[in-house]
Amino acid sequence: MLKKLGKSITIVNAVAFVVVVLVGGVSIYLTKNILRNAYHIEKLSKDIIEIDDIHSESYRLVLSIHHFLIDPDPFFSEEAIASISTLRSRVENYRADEIEESQGDKNNEIKYLDTMLDDIKGLGFVQQYFEEFSRTGNFDRDKLINLEEFAYELENTLDKINKIHTDKIAILINESLTNMWIILFIYLVFITIGGVTIYAGHVALVRKVVNPIKELAAATIEFANGTLEKRVYTDSKTEIGQLYQSFNRMAASLQENDEVLRKFNEELERKVKERTLELEQANEKLQNTQLALIRTEKIAAVGQIAAGVTHEIKNPLNSLSINAQMLMKELAEKFGMESSSYESAALIKYEINRINNILEEFVKFAKFPEPQFFPNNINDVIREVVDLISLGAKDLGVDIRLDLQGNGSDFTFDARQFKEVLLNLSQNAIKAMREGGQLKINSRAKDENVIIQISDTGEGIPEKNIEKIFTPFFSTKEGGMGLGLPIVQRIIESHGGKISCSSTVGEGTTFEIILPMMERG
Numbered sequence: 001m002l003k004k005l006g007k008s009i010t011i012v013n014a015v016a017f018v019v020v021v022l023v024g025g026v027s028i029y030l031t032k033n034i035l036r037n038a039y040h041i042e043k044l045s046k047d048i049i050e051i052d053d054i055h056s057e058s059y060r061l062v063l064s065i066h067h068f069l070i071d072p073d074p075f076f077s078e079e080a081i082a083s084i085s086t087l088r089s090r091v092e093n094y095r096a097d098e099i100e101e102s103q104g105d106k107n108n109e110i111k112y113l114d115t116m117l118d119d120i121k122g123l124g125f126v127q128q129y130f131e132e133f134s135r136t137g138n139f140d141r142d143k144l145i146n147l148e149e150f151a152y153e154l155e156n157t158l159d160k161i162n163k164i165h166t167d168k169i170a171i172l173i174n175e176s177l178t179n180m181w182i183i184l185f186i187y188l189v190f191i192t193i194g195g196v197t198i199y200a201g202h203v204a205l206v207r208k209v210v211n212p213i214k215e216l217a218a219a220t221i222e223f224a225n226g227t228l229e230k231r232v233y234t235d236s237k238t239e240i241g242q243l244y245q246s247f248n249r250m251a252a253s254l255q256e257n258d259e260v261l262r263k264f265n266e267e268l269e270r271k272v273k274e275r276t277l278e279l280e281q282a283n284e285k286l287q288n289t290q291l292a293l294i295r296t297e298k299i300a301a302v303g304q305i306a307a308g309v310t311h312e313i314k315n316p317l318n319s320l321s322i323n324a325q326m327l328m329k330e331l332a333e334k335f336g337m338e339s340s341s342y343e344s345a346a347l348i349k350y351e352i353n354r355i356n357n358i359l360e361e362f363v364k365f366a367k368f369p370e371p372q373f374f375p376n377n378i379n380d381v382i383r384e385v386v387d388l389i390s391l392g393a394k395d396l397g398v399d400i401r402l403d404l405q406g407n408g409s410d411f412t413f414d415a416r417q418f419k420e421v422l423l424n425l426s427q428n429a430i431k432a433m434r435e436g437g438q439l440k441i442n443s444r445a446k447d448e449n450v451i452i453q454i455s456d457t458g459e460g461i462p463e464k465n466i467e468k469i470f471t472p473f474f475s476t477k478e479g480g481m482g483l484g485l486p487i488v489q490r491i492i493e494s495h496g497g498k499i500s501c502s503s504t505v506g507e508g509t510t511f512e513i514i515l516p517m518m519e520r521g
Helices: 005-070 074-101 108-122 124-136 141-224 239-334 340-366 378-395 415-432 484-494
Strands: 374-376 398-404 411-413 437-446 449-455 498-504 508-516
Touching: 005 074, 005 141, 074 108, 108 141, 141 239, 239 340, 374 378, 374 415, 378 398, 378 415, 378 437, 378 449, 411 415, 415 437, 415 449, 415 484, 415 508, 484 498
Parallel strands: 398 437
Antiparallel strands: 374 411, 437 449, 449 508, 498 508
């Protein structure tokens, strides 16, 4: 029969909750009694202070009588009369408060207060005595001493009342201490029993739940790693035992299916490899064809644009250029070359020339000539290019470093077009080093290829632009057409080579050309 582990845990938690609530309720009840006693002690303390004030007033009365006995002065008689009046008023007020608090029940304290009021009334003879003294100037010392006994009796009564207060305070304090000891005892018992219960529960939980789950988790990890013959065993009749049985059934079923699946996968993998190889070959051909088609479409589009632009704009531009030159000549003769009119005409001539240069770039890219293959030495071509740019580079603070390995074996390529490639890349590198730097040109032979690297220490190219730099009409330079690098790429690819670029912003850029050394007819 399956035992419900969750139900057992719920029952234990419910019992623990009830015990906690009961202990908390008892503690709150006892704490409430302690707080109530504290409030009563506070009230009794105020009463003691009030009785002390009354006691001080009675002492003042006794002291006034003593002074009068020593020195019969009207000042002391007046002071005694005032003390009697104050005593009567304070005792009556205090008695009224006590009766209100006791809800009309006359306890010992109220009885003592009644006695005090009687004593104070007895002191009324003192007032008559002093009034007689004021009229006659004579006084009876023995009679006054007898009247003083009323004041002493008043002090004794006050002491009895305070004794009641202190006894009550002592009772309340003892009761509070008893409640506190009870709370402490309950706390210690609860902690002890709770600690033992928690420990026992922890041991049972580890033995009945945690360890079996750990064992099952370890078996699951082994099973996931391929140990399909792994099985687990337990004598538990709870959900844990049911989980073990389910795991074993699942493992047996998966082990049976795995053999079938393994054979199917082997056959499938063999077929997938065959098809993948076929697809890779087809994809490579498709990509090459697609790239060639895209490049052809772009070139065709540029060719159409170039043809249209040349036909529609070239001739009017030539006419505009001639008329601008004539206008500049007339304005120079009439107003001088420093006039604003002459400068405007010169600006028109400059813009006409710039448009003409753009048209030439269009035509150059669209009507790209086929390379003329002749035996040449690549290192000699590199040196010729360096001779052309060295003077301008020096003026801009650029240091050119060559590292040409080998003798640059002769092979067939178009030296004129490759000069254009090297000039374009070198000039771009020099322009990228606005505050000077170092231009490195390296060449070496490797695996029937010539590898040429052109590196600069300029501002670099952002990563997002690296893939776009060989795209026609993409340029980050002001006024740039974006045809220089596409022309470079076309020249290199027409020789069967490849060009790549790597760059770090703020550190520099490197272009690498891989050119096959082959004989071409």
